[in-house]
Amino acid sequence: MKPLILVIDDEEAIRLFLESTLEDEGYEVRTAASGADGLQEAFSRVPDLVLLDLMLPDMSGLQVLGSLKEKLPHLCVIMLTAHREADTAVKAMKLEAFDYATKPIQLKDLLSVVQKGLEATSEARDRFRRLTQSDLFGGIDDVVPSQSPAMIEVYDTVRRISAGGATTVLIDGESGVGKDVVANLIHRSSPRRDFPFLDINCAALPEHLLESELFGHEKGAFTDAATQKLGLLELANGGTLFLDEIGEMALTVQVKLLRVLEKMVFRRVGGLQDIGVDVRIVAATNRNLASQVRAGTFREDLYYRLDVVRLTVPPLRARLEDIVPLAEFFLGKFSGRFKKNFKRIDESGVAQLIGYRWPGNIRELRNVIERAVLLQEGLSLTSAHLRLGSDGAAADAVDLPVTLSDVLTGSLPEDGVDLEVLVAQFEEALVRKAYQAANGNQSLAARLLRLNRDKLRYRLRQYGIRP
Ligand SMILES: Nc1ncnc2c1ncn2[C@@H]1O[C@H](COP(=O)(O)OP(=O)(O)OP(=O)(O)O)[C@@H](O)[C@H]1O
Numbered sequence: 001m002k003p004l005i006l007v008i009d010d011e012e013a014i015r016l017f018l019e020s021t022l023e024d025e026g027y028e029v030r031t032a033a034s035g036a037d038g039l040q041e042a043f044s045r046v047p048d049l050v051l052l053d054l055m056l057p058d059m060s061g062l063q064v065l066g067s068l069k070e071k072l073p074h075l076c077v078i079m080l081t082a083h084r085e086a087d088t089a090v091k092a093m094k095l096e097a098f099d100y101a102t103k104p105i106q107l108k109d110l111l112s113v114v115q116k117g118l119e120a121t122s123e124a125r126d127r128f129r130r131l132t133q134s135d136l137f138g139g140i141d142d143v144v145p146s147q148s149p150a151m152i153e154v155y156d157t158v159r160r161i162s163a164g165g166a167t168t169v170l171i172d173g174e175s176g177v178g179k180d181v182v183a184n185l186i187h188r189s190s191p192r193r194d195f196p197f198l199d200i201n202c203a204a205l206p207e208h209l210l211e212s213e214l215f216g217h218e219k220g221a222f223t224d225a226a227t228q229k230l231g232l233l234e235l236a237n238g239g240t241l242f243l244d245e246i247g248e249m250a251l252t253v254q255v256k257l258l259r260v261l262e263k264m265v266f267r268r269v270g271g272l273q274d275i276g277v278d279v280r281i282v283a284a285t286n287r288n289l290a291s292q293v294r295a296g297t298f299r300e301d302l303y304y305r306l307d308v309v310r311l312t313v314p315p316l317r318a319r320l321e322d323i324v325p326l327a328e329f330f331l332g333k334f335s336g337r338f339k340k341n342f343k344r345i346d347e348s349g350v351a352q353l354i355g356y357r358w359p360g361n362i363r364e365l366r367n368v369i370e371r372a373v374l375l376q377e378g379l380s381l382t383s384a385h386l387r388l389g390s391d392g393a394a395a396d397a398v399d400l401p402v403t404l405s406d407v408l409t410g411s412l413p414e415d416g417v418d419l420e421v422l423v424a425q426f427e428e429a430l431v432r433k434a435y436q437a438a439n440g441n442q443s444l445a446a447r448l449l450r451l452n453r454d455k456l457r458y459r460l461r462q463y464g465i466r467p
């Protein structure tokens, strides 16, 4: 596949010049005339390299660089500038721009910088490929390896501790980011994989039940204890015990857990004898344990015992490059399960998935795809199937029967309408009309709609309109 280069520059002459020269060099080129368009373009299809003008009409090149790097930290961005201003250069380098090219553009210099940038990009990809093919994901087919640098660091740590006996691990991150998945990965990548992986949600049980679940109890330890019962610590011996929502654990249970972590011994409830175990404790929380310590609801000594190795799983909105691979994975999975034909996600769908904030992270993505596959039919999943609000709220599951002409000819339905869906329908209809009227000539269609060609092309892709 040809490397994809995105040119963001407000000067048409420069865009055209770069587009044709870079295409001649065998690259695929897309262009954008403003910062906002450039960001939209980059996020709807991640390029291999960006050439970014420092002076743009709507925002500064540095702002664009900042937004690009926030969501795509490893993206290679080369700044185009008329002057090598020391001040801006320093700022850009702090934001990790790859390099500079000065205007007027010296073609030879530019091409060599571009080539270096693309080499750096492909090296980073190779590193990722080696990583995902390594033992960590061997034999694991229900987890999509993340491509985000922060997650790759998490995987690196998981690999480093995999051999390391019973090192305790603390996983934090927002709800739905995949903490359970990481805990499982820790277990499956270690020699402990032949022993049990057991988990318990500390928020789900009242104090005394949690205690007897964890440590077991002797016969007659309390009224209901008719027989002896082994706790999870004993049952998980040799393996891994995953304590989910550790922040919810009662202080009395925390004391006993501390003893396990310090000495690897514990007593069953009602028992007098110390029992030794070899269990790796992995704990997870979506709360801030440090502030719980300050508030007195979490023991400081336990906190330090748990926080030996900390893995922070970043939210999905900070792992933009993972959204589409995960969505495709869920699409395949649920298409199979519900006997549907969905094979791919079209560009309108991709744009919507990438633009959404995902407050519920991967769990929400999974649910959105599951719901769409279950309720809809087709080969390509489109934005109309997904129906995500751009404000970060998922639209409800039922298809709105209301169309634009319904609303314009009748009165507003009692339960209201979905403005964004209707506006999108309207826009799509007009773009299709103009494109047909122009016989597929993009410049002409753009003129008919008073749009520039870049904006038109973006919409053609968004609505899946093809020559
Ligand atoms: N890399 C991945 N590949 C495939 N599925 C994933 C991946 N990461 C997470 N998931 C799925 O996303 C959902 C949420 O993940 P998980 O339960 O691990 O999140 P969590 O961080 O533990 O959430 P909570 O804080 O609510 O317990 C699960 O259905 C899980 O299978």
Ligand SMILES: [Mg+2]
Pocket (backbone or CB within 6 Å): 179, 180, 244, 284
């Ligand atoms: Mg969880």
